Amino acid sequence: MIDAVVPARNEAATVATVVDACRRCSAVREVIVVDDGSVDDTGDRAAAAGAKVIQRGGAAGALSGSKAHAMEAGVAASDAPALLFVDGDLLGLTSDHLDEVCRPFIEGRATMSVGWFDYGAWNPLVLRLPPTTGERVVPRWVFEAIPPEKRDGYTIEIMINEVIAEGRLPTSARIMRGVTHRTKRQKLGRLEGYRRTWEMFWTLLSLPLTGVVRWRSYWFYLRGLTVESRPAGGR
């Protein structure tokens, strides 16, 4: 049994289609959207699309939340033994993509199964990078194994990877054909978008450089990795 957890802040443009794709995914029981501080009607649209909506944090517009804490709140609101995390800003996502991302997990071939955006000619390379994607299914215990002080902002995906790698557990990765997202530039404008993207990129890069994450984790990750050759959503 899998519950979907969708962190969403100011994603009114996309959250309803994401919720709909999750609800139609045959592996998913309940869809939980965690909204904090949205100044648009993300929460209302998610609820109208059939999600259970958790409102976190402070007033609308307050920047007190974090993606990691939103995911944590979603996990806490669920009693499912496995969670499918899905970002709320995706474009082109359907339940077919999610069904196929879940399949290796359900079949017991992978402890973690991730779906990557479609980067065209770069896909063979992307599939072998440490996954930073927000679309992945893991057992509940994997998320709970992350120490609370490491549940912070956009680095949360790397911390999930670390639990998998250090446990020498198998991962399955595949491309979700045609799936992308609204970038920070589209959401925030060029200047602020580039600034935040650079900030996020630098935070992620600094993890191995400052020793927060060990390089050997990547080696263990690669050894447990199966790249699924057929993209999800491809007919």
Ligand SMILES: Nc1nc2c(ncn2[C@@H]2O[C@H](COP(=O)(O)OP(=O)(O)OP(=O)(O)O)[C@@H](O)[C@H]2O)c(=O)[nH]1
């Ligand atoms: N509830 C909640 N959701 C968040 C928060 N920060 C980010 N999110 C959501 O997490 C998802 C991923 O965040 P993005 O900002 O799109 O991050 P990204 O896709 O990794 O980054 P870009 O490539 O720069 O767009 C989106 O659905 C966001 O709305 C937060 O503080 N609270």
Ligand SMILES: [Mg+2]
């Ligand atoms: Mg995004």
